[in-house]
Amino acid sequence: MLYFYRPISPHPIENLHNYLDFFFTRMFDDTQTAYSHAYLIHPDFQEIVNAYKTQIDDKLEAIFNTYIGLTTPLEQQTVKDAYNINNDIIALSNATSTPVKYSQLPIIISSKVKNLYDELWGDRKILGYKTVVNSCGTVKQHFNRFREINEFLVCPFCGLESLLCEHDDGRDDYDHYLLKSQYPFISINFNNLFPMCHRCNSKNKNQKDLVYENVATPQRRFYYPYSNENNHTINLNIVSPNIDLKDPTQWQLEVNTTNLAYEDCKETWKDVFDIETRYKAIISKHSKTWNERIFLKHHKICKKNSRSYAEFEEDVLDDFNDYLNISNGILMKSFNDFVINDPNCEANLSGRLVI
């Protein structure tokens, strides 16, 4: 990804996850034989649980009763491990632990957990219920704070689309980075929920699994979007024998990271977000216009203002250094680099007439 987000935790929106964490931690201590609000439900969660009996209370009770009814310690351990491992998103991103899928839970409890966790996320689901909002606030409020702290203007997962800001009516999509359909216990964990542009969320990533490219491939590393790594930049390099890029099958795009420790994360990102295909399509579509802009700049600087070719070159290469704040900026930067690095660039520009 192009840059990392800064976390805004703690935020009230995390309360719902924290209340459930309290419930599961108490359930996993194996001291209780009966479902008990007094022991299992956090004091600040009790009003919510009492207000939504069928939506929350009955589901927690079903999970609890199923858990204590599991017939072997190994089955209970599997559930505990799934909870603890799946919620440690940093360890999963580094592939130092392996996430547990719904299909790996004892079948009798898998459906009960899914029944609750499928209903948690969303403005019209439990997170949007009035009593829950009173305790946790809204996702839009979280988004507004998030955008105050994270000021870059383009989606870090593509660099193509603008992100909304705190002054917009709406908000950008929150992506369940680890899929909530595949992995239990993480649908309301805000270390697994990241704003991204609609196209990245709904079209390109959609239901792709970060952890496995497909069922036959090994576990892979992926970027943790709240990484505090500063030494990481993505560079693009257009490789073409011809300045004409309108046919994307006729040239290559190298996507490189300056930090080789992230090489495999970069490959996961490229796959999940269709990076090469998207980038090549946009460069192909706009290359003629972008080339024209460079030509006009050369005409203005070198012909009209009689400045040197070196000054023109410097001007072009400086154009998109701020690419994290410009939609398509990373692509325009790579295109400028490609044109200027062509050994025939000066001769081509100088020999061309203004029409």
Ligand SMILES: [Zn+2]
């Ligand atoms: Zn995006």
